[in-house]
Amino acid sequence: MRTVTLGPAGTYSHRAASAVSDGEIDFYESVHGIVEAVAEGDADRGVVPIENSIEGSVTETLDALSEQEIAVVQEIVTPIRHALLAQAEEFDVVASHSQALAQCRGYLEEHYPDVDLEAVASTARGVERAREDSRVAGIGHPDNATSGEPELRVIAEDIQDRTSNATRFFVVAPPSERDEAGGKSTFVVYPNANYPGLLLRLLEPFADRDVNLSRVESRPSGERLGDYIFHIDVEAGLYEDRTKDAVAELEELAEKGWVRKLGSYDVRHVV
Numbered sequence: 001m002r003t004v005t006l007g008p009a010g011t012y013s014h015r016a017a018s019a020v021s022d023g024e025i026d027f028y029e030s031v032h033g034i035v036e037a038v039a040e041g042d043a044d045r046g047v048v049p050i051e052n053s054i055e056g057s058v059t060e061t062l063d064a065l066s067e068q069e070i071a072v073v074q075e076i077v078t079p080i081r082h083a084l085l086a087q088a089e090e091f092d093v094v095a096s097h098s099q100a101l102a103q104c105r106g107y108l109e110e111h112y113p114d115v116d117l118e119a120v121a122s123t124a125r126g127v128e129r130a131r132e133d134s135r136v137a138g139i140g141h142p143d144n145a146t147s148g149e150p151e152l153r154v155i156a157e158d159i160q161d162r163t164s165n166a167t168r169f170f171v172v173a174p175p176s177e178r179d180e181a182g183g184k185s186t187f188v189v190y191p192n193a194n195y196p197g198l199l200l201r202l203l204e205p206f207a208d209r210d211v212n213l214s215r216v217e218s219r220p221s222g223e224r225l226g227d228y229i230f231h232i233d234v235e236a237g238l239y240e241d242r243t244k245d246a247v248a249e250l251e252e253l254a255e256k257g258w259v260r261k262l263g264s265y266d267v268r269h270v271v
């Protein structure tokens with residue numbers, strides 16, 4: 001089984017993928033690339049970050065999920081503990097994924113108010129920048145310090161702004177693998193409509209059937225200002241009548257647009 005995830009080796013996505021895959025793992029430099037590879041059948045599984053407890057949604061993933069036909073077959077939740085890695089104590093630039101820079105914003109402002117922040121494709125890419133250039137520090141998992149040459153110093157550990165920092169990842173598969181079994185389900189809804197109470201009406205079918213929502217996000221549709229695509233996670237499986245009935249109502253409400261059922265899945269916690 002070929003799994004693809006965000007690279008290079010050493011990203012948090014790679015760590016999450018290693019926990020669920022015993023086969024080959026290949027790397028892409030963008031979430032869009034990963035989701036597209038799975039949708040087109042070039043890979044069996046993709047592992048992509050969806051949400052962080054400090055910084056919120058990974059918007060590139062939300063957009064990729066609404067643009068491609070894909071299944072979500074598992075959720076992985078993992079703690080994120082960032083280290084500052086560099087060749088020396090002195091540096092001018094901190095390079096990392098924008099999510100990681102944001103998760104450490106308070107620490108960086110307090111300890112390194114004058115450094116430049118450089119957003120790169122992943123935390124491991126930032127660590128590579130630190131290996132290539134002694135004026136650059138990277139933020140990533142501390143194991144990255146000794147996984148290449150030259151070895152890097154761990155300047156500080158646990159620099160995320162909250163100790164409870166955690167990220168959710170989706171394991172995605174080709175659409176034919178969508179499952180109805182699982183404790184959670186994800187939907188992407190484009191109502192293609194705009195009237196007072198629209199969002200309320202989209203959520204009522206779940207509330208009426210006692211289905212708990214665990215996430216609602218809106219993303220601009222790109223069609224016109226104020227026009228949204230909604231991402232909805234619920235704590236119920238598609239095999240349940242209450243979920244099926246709620247989705248049937250949702251589909252009626254979104255008849256001018258579309259509803260994508262990404263499938264039902266279980267959650268695995270990985271440390």
Ligand SMILES: O=C(O)C(=O)C[C@]1(C(=O)O)C=C[C@@H](O)C=C1
Binds near residue numbers: 122124
């Ligand atoms: O850059 C990485 O290491 C990733 O796997 C991406 C990512 C993210 O996009 O949220 C994953 C986990 C952390 O929240 C920081 C970065």
